[in-house]
Amino acid sequence: MLSITKVKLKGFRGFVGEQELDFSSPITILFGENGKGKSSLLNSIEWCLFGKDCIGEDTGIRERIDWEVKNRNTKECYVEIEIKENDKEYTVRRVWKSKTKDELSIMLPEGRTIYGEEAKKELVKLTKNFSFKDFLTSIYQHQEVIRFFLVQKPQYRNEAIDRLLGLSEYRNIIDGINKVGIKGETLQDEIDKMSEKVKTKIEVWEEQIEEKKKELNNKGIQDNEISKDGARNLAANIKNSLKDFSQNINLNLSETFLKVDESKFNEFYELAKQEITRLRSEMPGIKKQKEIFEKLSRIKQDLNNYKSAQDVFSEKNKLLQEFIQRNGRIDELKKKKTDKEKEIKGKEKEKEEISLLAVLIEKAIKYLKSDMVINKNTCPVCGTEKEGLLDQLEKDYQEKYEKQLEEINKELEEKKNELKKIEDLISEYRKKEEDKMKFEGEFKKVSESIGNAWGIGERDDIEKCLNNFKNTYEDELKEIEITVKKKQEELNKIEGKIDILSRIHEVLKLESQMEKARNIERSDDWRKLQEKADELKKFAQKIEDIILAVKQASTDEAKSKIESAKEKISKYFTTITNHPMISQINFEVSEDPRTGSNSYEFNDQDKENIIPILSQGNLNALALSIFLAFAESQDSPFNFLIFDDPSQSLGISEKSKFLEVLNKIGEKRNLIISTIDNEFFDLSENTFTKSKIVYQFKDWSKDKGPQVEKGGET
Amino acid sequence: MEVKENVKKFIKEDEAKKLWENIYKGFKEEGMDGIKKVLEEEAKRIQGEFESIKRDIEKQIGG
Numbered sequence: 001m002l003s004i005t006k007v008k009l010k011g012f013r014g015f016v017g018e019q020e021l022d023f024s025s026p027i028t029i030l031f032g033e034n035g036k037g038k039s040s041l042l043n044s045i046e047w048c049l050f051g052k053d054c055i056g057e058d059t060g061i062r063e064r065i066d067w068e069v070k071n072r073n074t075k076e077c078y079v080e081i082e083i084k085e086n087d088k089e090y091t092v093r094r095v096w097k098s099k100t101k102d103e104l105s106i107m108l109p110e111g112r113t114i115y116g117e118e119a120k121k122e123l124v125k126l127t128k129n130f131s132f133k134d135f136l137t138s139i140y141q142h143q144e145v146i147r148f149f150l151v152q153k154p155q156y157r158n159e160a161i162d163r164l165l166g167l168s169e170y171r172n173i174i175d176g177i178n179k180v181g182i183k184g185e186t187l188q189d190e191i192d193k194m195s196e197k198v199k200t201k202i203e204v205w206e207e208q209i210e211e212k213k214k215e216l217n218n219k220g221i222q223d224n225e226i227s228k229d230g231a232r233n234l235a236a237n238i239k240n241s242l243k244d245f246s247q248n249i250n251l252n253l254s255e256t257f258l259k260v261d262e263s264k265f266n267e268f269y270e271l272a273k274q275e276i277t278r279l280r281s282e283m284p285g286i287k288k289q290k291e292i293f294e295k296l297s298r299i300k301q302d303l304n305n306y307k308s309a310q311d312v313f314s315e316k317n318k319l320l321q322e323f324i325q326r327n328g329r330i331d332e333l334k335k336k337k338t339d340k341e342k343e344i345k346g347k348e349k350e351k352e353e354i355s356l357l358a359v360l361i362e363k364a365i366k367y368l369k370s371d372m373v374i375n376k377n378t379c380p381v382c383g384t385e386k387e388g389l390l391d392q393l394e395k396d397y398q399e400k401y402e403k404q405l406e407e408i409n410k411e412l413e414e415k416k417n418e419l420k421k422i423e424d425l426i427s428e429y430r431k432k433e434e435d436k437m438k439f440e441g442e443f444k445k446v447s448e449s450i451g452n453a454w455g456i457g458e459r460d461d462i463e464k465c466l467n468n469f470k471n472t473y474e475d476e477l478k479e480i481e482i483t484v485k486k487k488q489e490e491l492n493k494i495e496g497k498i499d500i501l502s503r504i505h506e507v508l509k510l511e512s513q514m515e516k517a518r519n520i521e522r523s524d525d526w527r528k529l530q531e532k533a534d535e536l537k538k539f540a541q542k543i544e545d546i547i548l549a550v551k552q553a554s555t556d557e558a559k560s561k562i563e564s565a566k567e568k569i570s571k572y573f574t575t576i577t578n579h580p581m582i583s584q585i586n587f588e589v590s591e592d593p594r595t596g597s598n599s600y601e602f603n604d605q606d607k608e609n610i611i612p613i614l615s616q617g618n619l620n621a622l623a624l625s626i627f628l629a630f631a632e633s634q635d636s637p638f639n640f641l642i643f644d645d646p647s648q649s650l651g652i653s654e655k656s657k658f659l660e661v662l663n664k665i666g667e668k669r670n671l672i673i674s675t676i677d678n679e680f681f682d683l684s685e686n687t688f689t690k691s692k693i694v695y696q697f698k699d700w701s702k703d704k705g706p707q708v709e710k711g712g713e714t
Numbered sequence: 715m716e717v718k719e720n721v722k723k724f725i726k727e728d729e730a731k732k733l734w735e736n737i738y739k740g741f742k743e744e745g746m747d748g749i750k751k752v753l754e755e756e757a758k759r760i761q762g763e764f765e766s767i768k769r770d771i772e773k774q775i776g777g
Contacts, residue, residue, distance in 0.1 A: 186761075520774065
């Protein structure tokens with residue numbers, strides 16, 4: 001049998017740097033609080049021996065889904081275990097390469113190292129084809145199994161027992177199949193829905209056909225004409241009508257249309273429509289109509305231009321005439337200006353004369369007032385003597401000349417203003433006359449251009465002439481329109497026939513579709529569809545059969561395993577618990593009628609279910625008893641057992657008894673026990689009679705991993 | 715005995731046995747996803763053929 005003597009590891013899960021631990025003693029105890037690396041160390045033995053088999057969903061261990069092997073803070077990860085078989089020593093080494101790849105090598109007793117497939121084969125030989133599942137149920141007691149076992153829900157306990165019995169794979173496969181959820185009736189349901197849909201369609205089509213037939217009847221089409229022959233005859237009639245029509249207007253029908261088969265309705269329909277559109281556009285009269293429309297449009301445009309030029313010119317002329325009426329003609333204005341200028345000249349002369357006289361008198365006054373003159377009554381100009389001459393002269397000057405000059409100046413001012421007004425009027429006259437002449441020129445140009453375009457003589461009235469042309473063209477247009485309208489109506493009639501043909505065709509199409517739909521469920525395609533639905537049913541049935549077989553195999557294997565271990569389970573349980581009410585346990589399996597999974601029962605000597613009266617500690621003891629019983633029953637290649645936190649809910653007496661059982665097992669097999677339980681650890685110190693090594697897991701850090709101290713050897 | 719063989723004993727039909735072997739192989743190689751792949755592949759094949767015939771029929775009867 002194989003025993004482990006040493007484990008060396010680096011970068012595995014909680015471990016960072018390389019560490020080496022001696023496992024050569026019969027008992028190895030790993031002691032420390034949770035999260036310090038004990039389980040990582042135990043897991044490393046599994047991984048080294050079974051590689052990726054101990055990772056993932058199908059291990060039956062939930063924690064192993066997305067389980068990371070390599071520590072995130074290291075580049076390198078490997079586990080090396082030294083195993084001994086009799087006196088031969090092997091070193092098994094597994095190196096992590098990637099999430100899906102690792103490298104196995106074994107150093108053989110003679111010192112040669114083998115790799116890859118050769119190493120794998122050697123390992124299978126050494127472990128006697130012992131699978132990971134076997135290892136899980138009979139060598140390595142996982143703490144998760146006990147946790148599940150202690151859960152009160154029967155569903156979880158049954159799952160835990162399945163795992164203890166190594167039956168998780170069955171359960172996982174059933175879960176996997178059920179998750180896909182293939183339903184055999186899915187396609188049959190679709191067929192049924194289709195069948196309903198077809199029936200509904202037929203009903204709708206029947207109604208539509210009835211309605212369309214009624215519409216055709218209303219248009220004078222008899223029921224017997226709503227047929228293939230009827231449609232063909234009508235198509236031939238349409239073709240002939242178009243032939244006659246085109247001949248009448250001296251146009252040809254296209255060769256394609258003439259050759260088209262009347263029974264190929266869609267083609268015939270499209271071509272007939274095209275021919276009608278062409279005939280409508282090419283028919284005589286249409287071109288002439290177009291030309292006249294263009295001419296009328298031009299006349300309208302020219303009339304507008306003519307009138308607008310005429311209006312502007314008339315407006316400008318009217319403004320000039322109104323000005324003349326208000327202010328006189330230009331020669332009159334000019335005369336007024338000359339007269340006004342003469343008047344101003346006369347006034348200015350008068351002013352000059354008075355001014356000269358006034359200066360003279362002013363000088364005489366000044367003289368008379370001077371000291372040189374003694375006789376103030378003698379006039380210095382004429383020598384005449386007059387009493388009070390100076391006073392008289394001053395009075396005359398003020399009353400006569402100053403006043404006169406003032407009046408003359410005033411009159412002059414008024415006359416100059418009048419002259420300015422006359423000049424402004426003359427200027428305004430010239431502007432208006434200029435405007436009038438400019439637009440008169442424009443008007444002449446427009447008239448000339450229109451006259452030339454329409455051949456209107458210089459002396460003719462353009463507006464009248466244009467209106468005459470307009471009336472002539474309108475009359476001509478009316479005549480053409482009557483002819484064209486007649487032709488268009490003929491074509492409308494033919495189009496009406498095409499419309500009827502189209503309606504008949506729609507009815508025929510609906511009837512054909514309805515016929516197809518009525519026969520579809522008897523068609524080959526429908527039969528094939530049914531075959532596919534049956535195939536899915538059969539496939540789903542096969543899956544059901546497989547699920548049933550998986551359940552049966554699982555129960556069968558459970559029964560056989562329980563049979564081989566039930567006495568030992570009973571023995572271990574009663575020894576560990578010393579339960580006063582239970583002297584014997586009958587462990588049985590049956591199929592859960594609800595889920596089809598294994599359902600386990602534990603009855604006492606009186607066939608009473610013991611689970612309701614078991615404490616958490618008792619349940620833990622039961623889980624351990626099942627594990628121990630299988631460990632003993634299995635033909636194992638390993639001479640060691642691994643326990644991970646086995647005393648989870650045990651009382652002190654149960655712990656003590658359990659240790660006694662372990663001590664007894666320890667006589668034959670090495671034990672590797674991991675615990676956080678001080679009481680259990682202390683009890684173990686005094687219980688084991690074989691030599692042991694204790695490793696204390698003191699601390700754990702991200703950079704260094706677990707801090708392990710060898711606690712002593714006994 | 716292996717799970718594969720244990721289950722096989724309880725399956726009567728050869729075709730079901732074959733399907734079981736594929737399911738088990740899928741499970742061993744890719745776990746639950748492997749089972750899903752095997753079953754869905756066959757179901758999709760049948761469904762695909764069904765849909766194709768269904769489309770043909772719908773064309774015949776006008777959608």
